[in-house]
Amino acid sequence: MTDLTDKKPVFDKITKDLLAEVAELHQRPTGAYNIRLNGESADRNSTANVQIVSKEDVSGIDVIIAPGTVGESIHIPVVLSESGINEVVYNDFHIGEGADVLIVAGCGIHNGGAADSQHDGMHRFFVGKGARVRYVEKHYGAGDGSGKRLMNPHTVAELAEDSSMEMETVQIRGVDSTIRRTDAVLQAGSTLIVREKIMTHGQQLGETHFNVEMVGDGASCSVSSRSVAQDDSVQVFYSNIVGNAACSGHSECDGIIMDRAKISAIPEIVANHIDASLIHEAAIGKIAGEQILKLQTLGLTEQEAEAQIISGFLK
Amino acid sequence: MLELKDFCFTVEQDGQSKKILQNIDLKIPQGRFVVITGPNGGGKTTLAKSIMGIVQPTGGTIHYRGQDITELGITERAKLGISFAFQQPVRFKGLTVADLISLAAGKKLSTVQVCEYLSEVGLCARDYVDREVDAKLSGGELKRIEIAGILARGTELAIFDEPEAGIDLWSFNNLIEVFDGMRRRTDATIIVISHQERILAIADEIVVISGGQVVQQGPGAEVLPALLHADYKYTVCKGGMRND
Ligand SMILES: Nc1ncnc2c1ncn2[C@@H]1O[C@H](COP(=O)(O)OP(=O)(O)OP(=O)(O)O)[C@@H](O)[C@H]1O
Ligand SMILES: [Mg+2]
Numbered sequence A: 001m002t003d004l005t006d007k008k009p010v011f012d013k014i015t016k017d018l019l020a021e022v023a024e025l026h027q028r029p030t031g032a033y034n035i036r037l038n039g040e041s042a043d044r045n046s047t048a049n050v051q052i053v054s055k056e057d058v059s060g061i062d063v064i065i066a067p068g069t070v071g072e073s074i075h076i077p078v079v080l081s082e083s084g085i086n087e088v089v090y091n092d093f094h095i096g097e098g099a100d101v102l103i104v105a106g107c108g109i110h111n112g113g114a115a116d117s118q119h120d121g122m123h124r125f126f127v128g129k130g131a132r133v134r135y136v137e138k139h140y141g142a143g144d145g146s147g148k149r150l151m152n153p154h155t156v157a158e159l160a161e162d163s164s165m166e167m168e169t170v171q172i173r174g175v176d177s178t179i180r181r182t183d184a185v186l187q188a189g190s191t192l193i194v195r196e197k198i199m200t201h202g203q204q205l206g207e208t209h210f211n212v213e214m215v216g217d218g219a220s221c222s223v224s225s226r227s228v229a230q231d232d233s234v235q236v237f238y239s240n241i242v243g244n245a246a247c248s249g250h251s252e253c254d255g256i257i258m259d260r261a262k263i264s265a266i267p268e269i270v271a272n273h274i275d276a277s278l279i280h281e282a283a284i285g286k287i288a289g290e291q292i293l294k295l296q297t298l299g300l301t302e303q304e305a306e307a308q309i310i311s312g313f314l315k
Numbered sequence B: 001m002l003e004l005k006d007f008c009f010t011v012e013q014d015g016q017s018k019k020i021l022q023n024i025d026l027k028i029p030q031g032r033f034v035v036i037t038g039p040n041g042g043g044k045t046t047l048a049k050s051i052m053g054i055v056q057p058t059g060g061t062i063h064y065r066g067q068d069i070t071e072l073g074i075t076e077r078a079k080l081g082i083s084f085a086f087q088q089p090v091r092f093k094g095l096t097v098a099d100l101i102s103l104a105a106g107k108k109l110s111t112v113q114v115c116e117y118l119s120e121v122g123l124c125a126r127d128y129v130d131r132e133v134d135a136k137l138s139g140g141e142l143k144r145i146e147i148a149g150i151l152a153r154g155t156e157l158a159i160f161d162e163p164e165a166g167i168d169l170w171s172f173n174n175l176i177e178v179f180d181g182m183r184r185r186t187d188a189t190i191i192v193i194s195h196q197e198r199i200l201a202i203a204d205e206i207v208v209i210s211g212g213q214v215v216q217q218g219p220g221a222e223v224l225p226a227l228l229h230a231d232y233k234y235t236v237c238k239g240g241m242r243n244d
Helices: A013-023 A289-297 A302-313 B044-052 B074-080 B098-105 B112-121 B137-152 B170-182 B220-228
Strands: A032-037 A040-045 A052-055 A060-065 A070-082 A086-095 A100-110 A117-127 A132-142 A149-159 A165-172 A179-186 A189-200 A203-215 A219-231 A234-243 A249-255 A262-271 A277-284 B001-015 B015-027 B031-038 B059-064 B082-085 B157-161 B187-192 B205-210 B213-219
Touching: A013 A070, A013 A100, A013 A132, A032 A052, A032 A060, A032 B015, A040 A052, A052 A070, A060 A070, A070 A117, A070 B205, A086 A100, A086 B098, A100 A117, A100 A149, A100 B220, A117 A132, A117 A165, A132 A149, A132 A262, A149 A165, A149 A189, A165 A179, A179 A189, A179 A219, A189 A203, A189 A234, A203 A219, A203 A249, A219 A234, A219 A262, A219 A302, A234 A249, A234 A277, A249 A262, A249 A302, A262 A277, A289 A302, A289 B074, A289 B213, A302 B098, B001 B044, B015 B044, B015 B213, B031 B044, B031 B170, B044 B082, B044 B157, B044 B187, B074 B082, B082 B137, B098 B112, B098 B137, B137 B157, B213 B220
Parallel strands: A032 A070, A060 A086, A070 A100, A086 A117, A100 A132, A117 A149, A132 A165, A149 A179, A165 A189, A179 A203, A189 A219, A203 A234, A219 A249, A234 A262, A249 A277, B031 B187, B031 B205, B082 B157, B157 B187
Antiparallel strands: A032 A040, A052 A060, B001 B015, B001 B059, B205 B213
16 A cells, blocks of 8 residues: 555645545545545556446546455545535446455545535445445544535435445535435345434434335345434434335434434325235434443443443444 | 441421331441341331442441541442442443443443452353443343452442342352352451351351341341241241242
């Protein structure tokens, strides 16, 4: 690996901080990557098994992963460090049969100006037969400008037979408004696991939509959201799981509310097949008083106890 | 070391005041191993929580090492060196066993250090360090992690509320050893709430609480035989376990 500073292009400190925050990138990654900076691809690398090519008609990339590619990781962070950028990006991932890869995406916005900065990302995953993909996505906002930091990620997943996708999505700080949408169609024997962690504060608004349709026997999915809403922020969680075959599905929303914040969970589960088994669980409430008491007996103050409980919950 | 004077706790229920603890006078010298026993609902847990500061008294005072701590909160008492193992340990979504033991120790512990505390309470440590202290742990596992947390704190005063409840036979023997070890530390004062004969048998002193009052108190060697006497009105689980 080479340091981000010793190869062209040179990234400034804000960019490097955001890359570290959203993709845990402190150095140029090994393997395939594409770093998108202020609306343009700033650096890219393809490998023998993973081709990254720009789209012709719209902005975005196609990531083509050869069948049988095992153990490679692909990093595709996006950074907006100038104020007032508004972009829509389309990224498609074609994951070949039997491949087993890790994809790390993520978007960091630093808005130090007055204009709004917005990144809308449309990610489509075509997961081939028997392939496995782990997809990690982190969203983060920083900068003290009055312009808003807006992100609307939309993920579409088409899972072929016996494939699996595990998606971890995290948004901890600084995004003013977000509508997060995940749509998936699962063929026989495929598995989808989605874990979302989200924290909102101030006047932020966060909306999550999960739509999963299981169309083949033996498909299974588990989508869960753990969220903390502080101050005056508002979150809404929609999930819709449809079982059209002998399948099993689980959705879960676990929310902690603080201050004057609000969280709604609006789940829908639809079983269209006698052997579809679907569960939804939701629990929203403030931090349990006894958890704070317990940590106080270990010598933590009330504020320290709250901070530990929240960071553990969102870990 | 610890002294409660005319300690009272009263609650208002359905327009009536209910006395949960009445005029408790209790002195516990440093280095003692004291077992509190007595019937269900007698007020043992309330008394223990009062010492930790979780329950605020409606009357009386409490002194710890010569200092009046009646008005102090939980955190302050914890920092003075008081620990409390809950009768019903609290579960946390997301916090791991290692996190909790580290918080108890007041510093980030290595996996090896966490494992040492877990092994002391008979947990096969490696399987547990990274597990969340949530609903997936069994009651007995949770109790043992709770006790390990108190060991990690290593404070001068430790209160255990029915530590044996839900713990299997093998671990129970282990637990007796743990308490015996703590008892031999002359600077540590241990208060254990228990109904178990084998724990009562290692007590320097036994306190019987019933109806919110101290009804009997004295050296273990004197009080235990009386408790075990067939006519005694408060039951003690004979032998090691409730079911043996
Ligand atoms: N905050 C409260 N409000 C009303 N009643 C209470 C409160 N706290 C305790 N009590 C009552 O006080 C009595 C003593 O409770 P406590 O939990 O201290 O008993 P205990 O001796 O620990 O019992 P056990 O052996 O079952 O654990 C019980 O009748 C309980 O219901
Ligand atoms: Mg009790």
